[in-house]
Amino acid sequence: MDAVLLDVGGVLLVPHADAVNPALAPFGMQLSREQAERAHYAGARSLDAADAATDVDGSAYLIGYAAAVGISDTDREPALTRLRAAFGSPSIAVWRQPVIGSVAGLRSLAATGIKLGIISNADGTIERQLRVNEICQVGAGLGVPVLAIIDSTVVGVAKPAAAIFRHALDPLGVSPEQAVYVGDTVRYDVRGARNAGVRPIHFDPYDLCDSKPDHAHVRSIAEVAGLL
Numbered sequence: 001m002d003a004v005l006l007d008v009g010g011v012l013l014v015p016h017a018d019a020v021n022p023a024l025a026p027f028g029m030q031l032s033r034e035q036a037e038r039a040h041y042a043g044a045r046s047l048d049a050a051d052a053a054t055d056v057d058g059s060a061y062l063i064g065y066a067a068a069v070g071i072s073d074t075d076r077e078p079a080l081t082r083l084r085a086a087f088g089s090p091s092i093a094v095w096r097q098p099v100i101g102s103v104a105g106l107r108s109l110a111a112t113g114i115k116l117g118i119i120s121n122a123d124g125t126i127e128r129q130l131r132v133n134e135i136c137q138v139g140a141g142l143g144v145p146v147l148a149i150i151d152s153t154v155v156g157v158a159k160p161a162a163a164i165f166r167h168a169l170d171p172l173g174v175s176p177e178q179a180v181y182v183g184d185t186v187r188y189d190v191r192g193a194r195n196a197g198v199r200p201i202h203f204d205p206y207d208l209c210d211s212k213p214d215h216a217h218v219r220s221i222a223e224v225a226g227l228l
Helices: 017-027 033-049 059-068 076-087 102-111 126-132 163-172 186-195 221-227
Strands: 003-006 013-015 095-098 115-120 136-138 144-146 148-151 179-183 199-203 216-218
Touching (some): 013 017, 033 186, 095 126, 102 221, 115 163, 126 136, 136 148, 148 163, 163 179, 179 186, 186 199
Parallel strands (some): 003 179, 199 216
């Protein structure tokens, strides 16, 4: 393998507790950063368990998130309404909590000399998000240098479509068979990578995936180098 491509949401950043807590306050809840991180992966698992043909807007994610933080059945609908509003804010205001250990893991991966790129379903702000949070950037900066940062809104195609992967593979100068893609969902990341002929690695820090034999898994970015 000559290149590692990475997702952002759920791999490098998750929704910040401070962005979610105002929506949960009426229900007597205030999440810590660790609780907010765990809730994200519960939401991702719920998303993967849902039927993509009927859950076209990804509502299963928020349903799983709400259940993970302890929202009661009685409060579910009003809580989901408030969570939808919170998550509907610009992603740069919401997706700004670094995943525990991911920044250090990315630096360790970069130190191996392997080519790095980013592919994210986002709203046009992902490059700025990564730079502001000092995670990575194309060229010089305070984060890890990468060769490409691909935002679905900017390029006009989103995962799981195979075409978005070509936008990253070309600037890295590698074929699909020479790359792996690290993402936190089966629906968008594992299936998207396979559509593009790229080997998927499921980022699953809390060991929640129900499809273990189907694809490779890691619980941290630091583990990725060991799979190459």
